[in-house]
Amino acid sequence: MPFQQSLLDLGELFNFSDLSTFTHNIPIEWVESALTLSDKATIRRRRLPSDQVLWLVLGMAIFRDEPVHEVARRLNICAQGLASDSLLAKSGVTEARKRLGSQPIEWLFCQTGHQWGRERYTGDEWQGLQVFAVDGALFRTPDTPELREHFGSGNTSTKRQTPFPMMRLVALMNVRSHIVVDAQISPYRRSEMRLADAFLHQIPDNSVTLFDKGFWGANLLLNVSRQGKNRHWLIPERKNLVREELQRYGKNDRLVKMKVSPQARKKNPELPEYWEVREVSYKVKDGMKTVFTSLPVETYSAKAIAGLYQERWEIELGFRDIKSSMQHNAITLRSKKVELIYQEVWGLLLTYNVIRREASLAAIAFDRRPSEIRFKSVCQYIAVQLIVMAAANPVSGTGRRLSELRSGIGGLFLERRPRRTTPRTVKISKTRYPVDRKAAPLK
Template sequence: MLDLGDLFNFSDLSTFTRNIPVEWVASALNLSAQATIRRRRLPSDQVLWLVLGMALFRDEPVHEVARRLNICAQGLASDQLLARSGVTEARKRLGADPVESLFRQTGKQWGGERYEGDDWNGLQVFAVDGALLRTPDSPELREHFGSGNTGTERQTPFPMRRLVALMNVRSHVIPDAQLSPYRGSEMRLAETFLGQIPDNSITLFDKGFWGADLLSSVAEGGSSRHGLTPARKNLVIEEIERCGEHDRRVRMKVSPQARKRNPNLPTHWDVREVSYESQGHARSLLTSLPVESYSAGAVAALYLERWEIELGFRDIKSSMQQNAVTLRSKKVELIYQEVWGLLLAYNIIRREASQAAVAFGRAPSDIRFKPACQYIAVQLIVMAAANPVSATGRRLAELRGGIGGLFLDHRPRPGRPRTVKISKTRYPVDRKAAPLK
């Protein structure tokens, strides 16, 4: 069997410094509300490294993650353990802003990278979708984040926070994302990062992101930027031009609500409609892709790739969070910090996997995420033992490992209909119980 440790030279420290320059880390840490001054405090760069470690060692308590990564406060020997309260206070001093800033810097740099053969007819492929993350249940977190209600008017067992992300479908790197309490609108959150979509691209939207303002802004916000989304049922559509059996130009009325939010919108919206059949049902897609350059069959096949962003969310929740019921933090600011750290760690794994795949002449999507995540986690422990006092930038420089051996075996997947699973809860569910008043 191929030894993964032999695939890359760990002594070459230049490979990862090109990915996360030390200057980016220093710039992010400058956003911390309180500088590290008092002796024996945990330095900010080590706290940032601890937040990344929390994302990779979800089954370990935070103080144990610090021990595994050999993180120690100034004035303590490397074999002396930190007090648990000291770790929490250090995270509070760091705050969420530095972690968010570093995520956005890396996402902007990595998300638009092109790899040979990963374009679709000359366009980069992106997807936008949302996900929900549960938090521990406390009055503070429930008041801030809120939660959904069941049909029986009973609140869900845990507060929930909303995540909306823009993902590069081929590399699975997340260029940008937004977080909000549960009641936040996915469409409004998505509007904030549409400017990050590069030119010469196609963005796939879930049906929940329907809106003339949203979809028009994608096409008008740059050069050769296109959107692709399912059509809603019972739309009032006027056919303008028939382009093929399953292809036509249509016109729809823009709603007064959309025009109120954006007075620059026209009264009517012209768009291309592509129809196809899936599992015996007729379906329609709306897109700004020109008929002359992109066939209806190719457009319909492309939309199947929207599922890749669902796989990315699965990697975060299942492989990194190990299907944990909730996030681990218990304070509002630390919840934000934890999620930004989770997204940053995810991007680091995906970026390293992409670089390793290219080095072996493979596509970034050929790398299996879970083994890559586990491999990097092991290497972090090895590096920490070898160099316990190294700073964050130095450790990142040493991270490149033998991910190139973790390729997928592209066997055909059996087709299965999408199902809705019952949400996990620690509480017993009595189907006959009366609603809570």
């Protein structure tokens, strides 16, 4: 792509290796703390020290179409005073990534999410509550025996495995700023609900969390409310739920009682035998839709709740930004070792948060909402231009340069359009039979 190539060519003019570039968003203390987690710390003066490799991992997320060793060369990822450029071997880059490991990247991502995901911006609340969403996504990995054994894959009805191993991601996202607050990644066979349990405590007080129906469960939902103050949830109805009406608030608004399953109570004996939830129904194009919530009827109307649940789609847009805008719809991740796969995905999430944070600050400067920024257009612009500006003058003038950067994205805001009314198309399903690519064409 000519635009991406022009961004990469900036590496010929500027030294991108100075990590002070990110001190506006990522304090240097965070970087130092993260690097202490590396399993293979060393005092040897290497051509690719850990701090530069950390920056390389971020560069991999920005420049997905470039080979890793080319990203290292372009960004001049090399210790000062040591030879680089064409002398940097491909194997040396891989070994440097192995020495760094995935823990420092994961720790840095968690720091950014926990700090930035709770930030409040003017007009980003819903009736005094911050809005979050929880959902899952899948990533494919290259098909090697090691990766297939570790990550696993889905099976067809004939027990044939899917073409690529898959890893599972479950994330908690601030739907107004689109920053990922926390996430869990694991092999394919792990349950989304169990992964979500690991970060429920990160949901701030005075908030409402939107769930996909796959997260339905008394234990998970009750924990959302019990683990904090004024924390609420909203989730769509599951089929074949048996409930008893206790109180009618309106035509499509009522309080119902449901039995907690024996399996759930066995896992958590503290769960009650029955639990009460509010049921709200509203009209959609093809009928009625029902959601359940802990939001009290005295404060939040059924109409407001129906409108709020539409925002759950925002986390899907966040996943799209990562897979499409950052990964360029690549079929698989690029790494071929288990530890490097985890490192690559944590690097994706960390880089995504850095871009989203800067986009949010730019939106606020224009008195707009962070979710109105065009991520696809801003992704390369912010990530690379911010680096260039800081590298060109890392000591002084940063505030002025950031102001110029944000003024440059003033035309990159989304114009909100109504949701599409045409039905979603169904992709061609995978065949269970081998495809004969040499077969003669149909006449």
